[in-house]
Amino acid sequence: MLREHVADKQSRANPCWRQVGVALVAGACVLVTGGRGTPMMDAAAAPTDVADPNYDEAAVRAFTLPNILEGPDGVAAKSATAWEQTSRPYQFRQLQRFVYGQVLPPVPVTVVGEVERAEVILSGPGDATTAAVRLQTRLRLGDRKDAAETAVLCYLPAEAAAAQASVPIFLKLNFAGNQAETTDEGVWMTTSWMRDRKGVVAHRATEATRGLNARRFPVAEMLSRGYGMATAYCGDFFPDHADGRPDSVLPSLGRPAEGELPPDEPGAIAAWAWGLSRVLDWLNTRPEVDEDAVIVVGHSRLGKTALWAGACDPRFAMVVSNESGCGGAALSRRNYGETVGVITARFPHWFCPRFREYAGRELELPVDQHTLVAMTAPRPLYVASAEGDRWADPRGEFLSAVAAGPVWRLYGRVGLGTRAYPEVGRSVGEYVRYHVRAGRHDLLLEDWPHFADMAEDMLGLTPEPAR
Numbered sequence: 050m051l052r053e054h055v056a057d058k059q060s061r062a063n064p065c066w067r068q069v070g071v072a073l074v075a076g077a078c079v080l081v082t083g084g085r086g087t088p089m090m091d092a093a094a095a096p097t098d099v100a101d102p103n104y105d106e107a108a109v110r111a112f113t114l115p116n117i118l119e120g121p122d123g124v125a126a127k128s129a130t131a132w133e134q135t136s137r138p139y140q141f142r143q144l145q146r147f148v149y150g151q152v153l154p155p156v157p158v159t160v161v162g163e164v165e166r167a168e169v170i171l172s173g174p175g176d177a178t179t180a181a182v183r184l185q186t187r188l189r190l191g192d193r194k195d196a197a198e199t200a201v202l203c204y205l206p207a208e209a210a211a212a213q214a215s216v217p218i219f220l221k222l223n224f225a226g227n228q229a230e231t232t233d234e235g236v237w238m239t240t241s242w243m244r245d246r247k248g249v250v251a252h253r254a255t256e257a258t259r260g261l262n263a264r265r266f267p268v269a270e271m272l273s274r275g276y277g278m279a280t281a282y283c284g285d286f287f288p289d290h291a292d293g294r295p296d297s298v299l300p301s302l303g304r305p306a307e308g309e310l311p312p313d314e315p316g317a318i319a320a321w322a323w324g325l326s327r328v329l330d331w332l333n334t335r336p337e338v339d340e341d342a343v344i345v346v347g348h349s350r351l352g353k354t355a356l357w358a359g360a361c362d363p364r365f366a367m368v369v370s371n372e373s374g375c376g377g378a379a380l381s382r383r384n385y386g387e388t389v390g391v392i393t394a395r396f397p398h399w400f401c402p403r404f405r406e407y408a409g410r411e412l413e414l415p416v417d418q419h420t421l422v423a424m425t426a427p428r429p430l431y432v433a434s435a436e437g438d439r440w441a442d443p444r445g446e447f448l449s450a451v452a453a454g455p456v457w458r459l460y461g462r463v464g465l466g467t468r469a470y471p472e473v474g475r476s477v478g479e480y481v482r483y484h485v486r487a488g489r490h491d492l493l494l495e496d497w498p499h500f501a502d503m504a505e506d507m508l509g510l511t512p513e514p515a516r
């Protein structure tokens with residue numbers, strides 16, 4: 050039995066900014082120097098709901114974003130040091146208070162039994178095949194009797210594994226169990242609770258789920274570029290339904306299982322983000338893993354989670370948010386697509402209870418999602434959208450990335466470096482990158498090369514392509 054308690058490493062992320070308020074009007078972005086960022090109410094803005102969302106850019110109300118550079122005394126950071134010492138901790142606390150709930154503490158992570166290691170041949174890329182090493186393990190999360198467990202699946206390029214070389218890793222939570230991420234029949238089937246979906250019977254995954262989401266996890270293609278790929282099921286940390294709390298990791302961390310919850314009580318997104326950090330604890334014990342190059346990736350609700358995980362844990366070297374939408378990268382003040390009212394009514398368990406109070410009152414929120422986006426700074430951040438995913442508000446995701454830029458600037462780094470919305474399929478930016486893909490809400494093979502390109506450019510990686 051290997052016992053691993055990995056203490057948080059000190060910041061590679063040293064977030065920071067300059068004094069700017071950002072006003073965003075109907076998709077145009079105007080920089081306003083030195084403003085306190087007073088919200089402007091617009092009584093005429095119609096509330097949107099799930100049946101009738103606003104998809105009309107002309108009907109997006111005018112608003113002013115809170116100045117993310119500000120600390121508790123209202124003074125805006127003018128240096129990376131001031132950002133790190135005062136404004137970043139304050140803004141991070143605000144995100145905990147108003148959106149995601151308190152950050153959960155680390156626990157000792159223990160391998161249950163042995164790590165299973167297998168040499169496998171994967172089909173792809175294209176007509177080719179790729180030799181891989183597959184690791185699978187169960188991790189026990191904490192010391193308590195009620196400690197949760199999760200199953201982790203990790204693929205490594207075979208040659209690198211044989212040479213005992215460490216490789217950069219993309220780590221991503223999944224929606225339907227590790228077996229749904231690949232057609233590899235050796236992957237363990239999850240036994241955890243699952244939402245009803247294709248191949249799920251009585252809330253348990255069946256063989257019919259194998260490979261169902263493989264399009265979102267292009268193992269052969271990324272291994273052939275020299276990356277490892279790791280994943281775990283989000284439901285191991287919080288079953289994704291409104292009554293999932295008693296069966297989540299939260300009680301084992303001393304949080305209330307039910308009843309009246311404090312306004313800043315963490316929910317599913319906080320639990321999922323915590324889970325990503327525990328998987329990282331284990332990855333960092335493996336010689337095959339380059340611990341300076343673990344990149345957290347997430348799609349949709351798990352894209353929201355990837356952003357929060359990166360905010361909470363500076364060990365993630367880079368963050369990728371794919372179509373994370375409302376409560377993720379998209380600005381809440383923009384009444385376009387999903388709104389705070391809709392998301393907190395449909396998914397009350399995702400956020401802290403206080404977020405719900407801002408349904409229809411988004412203009413009064415002391416933070417907006419650019420605050421979350423800025424938490425990745427000065428590390429590289431990729432924000433990806435899809436043109437047909439209007440529910441997630443692609444433009445709102447882009448504008449949020451624009452508005453977070455001043456923090457990277459405090460470090461002398463260029464974030465997006467543009468305020469012009471790019472044409473479909475084109476990746477723009479430097480330390481913050483963005484593309485809007487053609488098509489619908491999904492994470493597809495064509496998105497991944499953009500992420501890998503950024504990792505190579507901005508983390509200075511030179512992964513050895515597999516032969």
Ligand code: GTR
Pocket residue numbers: 348349350351373374375387392
């Ligand atoms: C939707 C939700 C989005 C997004 C998506 C997903 O129903 O409204 O915020 O999270 O689910 O996770 O697929």
